[in-house]
Amino acid sequence: MTSPEIASLSWGQMKVKGCSTTYKDCKVWPGGSRTWDWRETGTNHSPGVQPADLEEVVKKGVKTLVIGRGMSEALQVGSCSVRNINQN
Template sequence: MPSPKIDSISWGVVTLLPSSGLPSGKDYKLHPNGGRAWDWGETGTRHAPGIQQSDVEELVQAGAEEVVLSLGMQLKLGVPEETVRWLEGQGVKVHVAETSEAGEIYNRLVEEGVLVGGLFHSTC
């Protein structure tokens, strides 16, 4: 099953296409075969240092060959080089961008049939 497409991202809300069967939410983990709300408390994620290996492992396990990591709407969420290096070591191509741009990259990859995963933070 392909990764679910994003319908829109606005401050505090990620909305997915109805066909995904997923509700709107603030932060999302999306990957081939589905997705879920991204609960930062599960891994102790904070704006600094940002997205950790433990945040992206689920995307790789779900079969993502490319991963899109959002920096937040105001670029406040970090993406440590260690996280990028770990993903690349798994053979995964990494894209890092502001959240709105990250959503556009992610949707383009879904449309191209790429097995893509993404982490989307819809506020700061």
């Protein structure tokens, strides 16, 4: 199974090839994608991406994980999140 292709990307809008949804933020993995709602885990630009934000995608069995930081790279990725991924 291959990873979804990002069809287009602009400020606040992301389209995944083969998906009719236009996302503001999204998670993608081989075989799927969904809205990434920061409120689910209390994510904010700082302290940034939470371990729980990544857990769902990691459980899908990804071999390579790409963590986007936003158009202005304002979204931080905490060392705790990176440590959790490296331990899996």
